[in-house]
Amino acid sequence: MSPSRRVLDARGLACPQPVILTRKALAEGGFSELEVIVNTSSGRENVARFAGHAGCTIGSIEESSEETRIVIQPRVANLSDPTSTESLTEATMPPVEPGIQTILLSSRTIGRGDDELGALLMRAFLYTLTESETLPQQVLLMNSGVTLAAEGSEHLDNLRRLVDLGIEILACGACLEFYKLTEKLAVGRVSNMQEITEFLLEGKALSL
Amino acid sequence: MLVFATFPSTHAALRAEQELTRELPVELIPVPRQIRSDCGFGLLAGPLDPPGAGRAVVILKGHGATGLWRVLELDSPTSRHKEKRYEPIP
Numbered sequence: 001m002s003p004s005r006r007v008l009d010a011r012g013l014a015c016p017q018p019v020i021l022t023r024k025a026l027a028e029g030g031f032s033e034l035e036v037i038v039n040t041s042s043g044r045e046n047v048a049r050f051a052g053h054a055g056c057t058i059g060s061i062e063e064s065s066e067e068t069r070i071v072i073q074p075r076v077a078n079l080s081d082p083t084s085t086e087s088l089t090e091a092t093m094p095p096v097e098p099g100i101q102t103i104l105l106s107s108r109t110i111g112r113g114d115d116e117l118g119a120l121l122m123r124a125f126l127y128t129l130t131e132s133e134t135l136p137q138q139v140l141l142m143n144s145g146v147t148l149a150a151e152g153s154e155h156l157d158n159l160r161r162l163v164d165l166g167i168e169i170l171a172c173g174a175c176l177e178f179y180k181l182t183e184k185l186a187v188g189r190v191s192n193m194q195e196i197t198e199f200l201l202e203g204k205a206l207s208l
Numbered sequence: 209m210l211v212f213a214t215f216p217s218t219h220a221a222l223r224a225e226q227e228l229t230r231e232l233p234v235e236l237i238p239v240p241r242q243i244r245s246d247c248g249f250g251l252l253a254g255p256l257d258p259p260g261a262g263r264a265v266v267i268l269k270g271h272g273a274t275g276l277w278r279v280l281e282l283d284s285p286t287s288r289h290k291e292k293r294y295e296p297i298p
Binding site: 116117124127128131133 | 218222235236237238249287288289
C-alpha cells in the first residue's frame, strides 16, 4: 500500500506558527506521511526538532532556494499494527514550548561593572539555564559573547549541556573572525547576521 | 554523590574554588533556592564516592565553607531534570 501523504503549507508564517500547525496536523492523524513546506531557516529547524521530540521520523528534507520540504513519518505506537497512525495525540505530544525562544548573549559577561562579577554571573546564568524547565530554542552569541563557546572557555560544559537538551548554539561568524577564533569554536555552529536577525525577529527574544 | 557548600561571601566562594581546583572536582553555582532565597554562590563538589564525600566535607570546611549539604539526585516524574534533594551535614 502506498503511503498516504498530507501536505501542510507553512510558507510565509512567522514562528512558532509552523510548529503549532505541524503539532495540530500530527494530532489529527489520518496519514502515514506529513509533508511540511516552510521558507525560513528557523521554521525548518523548529519543525524538524519538534518532530524529533514528538518521536517521529524525518523521512526526508528537501531544500531549494525558495523553500524546504520536510517529510515527517508519525511514530507508530501500536506495534501489532504497523499501519496505524493513531499513536500521536494531544496528550502524548510535547507542547510547543512557550516563553522566550531566543537568547542573545552579546558579551562574555552579564551586565556592566566588575568583569569578574560579570563573568561569574554568566557562569551562574548558563548553569541555571541547564536546570530550567522552560528552555529557549537558540542561544545566539555575538561580539565577545562568541568567546563563551571557544576553546578554553570555562563555559563549555554548560553550553554542551544546553546542546544535549536540544538548544542550538549559534556564533556570529564575523565576530569569531574578529577575535581570531574561527578555528576555535568548540560548541555550536557558525552563523551569520541574516540568520541571527531572523531568529531575533521571528520569536520572543531576550538580550543579555 | 554530590556535596554543596556555602561561604560567607561571593569573594570567599570564588577564592575557595580557585584554591580547590586541584583537590576536588568543584563547580561554582548559584545557591539553590531550597537552601536560601537570596542571591549567592556556592560550590558543588562531585561526583564523589562515600569516602570521597567525607574527605570533601573536611576539605571544604578547611577552605572556609560555612554550610554543607549532601545532595541526592532523584528521578523526577514531572521533569526532564533530576530532582536535587539537599540534606544538611552537621
